Amino acid sequence: MTISLRTPGVDGLAPLVVKLGEWQSDDGPVQLHPGDLGWFWRFGVDRAANAIRVWERDGELLAIGMLDEPDLLRVAYSPDALQDEELNHRLFDDCRDPERGVLIEGKVYVEAPMDALVQELFTKDGWIQDDPWQPLRHPLTEGLEQSALTIEVIGPETASERTALQRASFDGSTFTDERWHAMAAGTAYAAARCLVGRDEQGTVVAGVTVWSAGEGKPGLLEPMGVHRDYRGRGYGEAITRAAAAALRDLGASTAFVNTPSSNIGAVATYQAAGFEPLAEVRDQYRPA
Known part of the structure; x- marks a missing residue:
């Protein structure tokens, strides 16, 4: 089995809202919320769909990314996939290569759960931690x-x-x-x-x-x-x-x-x- 990357299209947005909700947990990592996608929706459904990237394996949804800006990708993970090596290496490669249609060339940012394996991969590749954000609950x-x-x-x-x-x-x-x-x-x-x-x-x-x-x-x-x-x-x-x-x-x-x-x-x-x-x-x- 291999990981695939796709953009879901307008008809695929509703199931992603549901899935993002299912992945939220008080005990889990801070990550992309269905409300983040909902707030982005103010730019229109077509733009919202074009901003989404999903990573799947054998039909199973493993990660959902939203391009808040062309240079900023925010990613949510399925709770069981945070340390999935195949997924994290594929997501890492997709973020590094502009030809894959995720992030643009030049300075770019990725927001991912702090305990996702991809954080370590970015660090080893020379990426730098940005200024901190404070979550509160x-x-x-x-x-x-x-x-x-x-x-x-x-x-x-x-x-x-x-x-x-x-x-x-x-x-x-x-x-x-x-x-x-x-x-x-x-x-x-x-x-x-x-x-x-x-x-x-x-x-x-x-x-x-x-x-x-x-x-x-x-x-x-x-x-x-x-x-x-x-x-x-x-x-x-x-x-x-x-x-x-x-x-x-x-x-x-x-x-x-x-x-x-x-x-x-x-x-x-x-x-x-x-x-x-x-x-x-x-x-x-x-x-x-």
């Missing part, structure tokens, strides 16, 4: 109450409030109403929610999107933002608590978020909302 057992904001679930008629908040929270954001509707039409969004928080004057000051991976699986916050004119008032903590509560209501076992370790403010906000830091994770990159 909430147990969803307590500490979900908040009183600073009035929380609303966004639907098609109110999408503009969510997209406007995103643009007011992140410099350079390109999140538009059209992209919200593209995201909401995706398979992953069937188990997701967009929330906004209003202050006492009724102004939308914070927002978040939460993604379920299925009953009893860890859910994801991606993304969370506070309007740049309303920071420093506890709204980030409040919307994060609301997000965790929404994931609990969706049946999640825990709530998970990932942010650059250098973003000290974000890390502090998540911890204030009851999230506990896990071991840091790092991409590896090949210098240009």
Whole structure:
């Protein structure tokens, strides 16, 4: 048996959302979540399909990769395949050779589970660890109450409030109403929610999107933002608590978020909302 690489196409996306959910575990490695694919879906279903690579052996799906950018591949593994030598060597070779249609030439990045064998292969080949990211997880057992904001679930008629908040929270954001509707039409969004928080004057000051991976699986916050004119008032903590509560209501076992370790403010906000830091994770990159 040999490992094959393919791009699944639009019709193949829905089964991959399910598989990514099945691979999530509170005891397993931090890795690509169905919500990551769901958030990418805002660019349209065709672009989402074109960004996916899957590795299989004899019809068995072993790894799923998503090109967040042409130079950044994020990979999830089947729990039994983290140390599979044939898979890891094939994935390593595919990432090294631009002719194989995974990563481009020059400086490129790969995000893979820290305990996957491919990490060792990249290191031996001279790849370098990038700056650390801080995963955090909430147990969803307590500490979900908040009183600073009035929380609303966004639907098609109110999408503009969510997209406007995103643009007011992140410099350079390109999140538009059209992209919200593209995201909401995706398979992953069937188990997701967009929330906004209003202050006492009724102004939308914070927002978040939460993604379920299925009953009893860890859910994801991606993304969370506070309007740049309303920071420093506890709204980030409040919307994060609301997000965790929404994931609990969706049946999640825990709530998970990932942010650059250098973003000290974000890390502090998540911890204030009851999230506990896990071991840091790092991409590896090949210098240009």
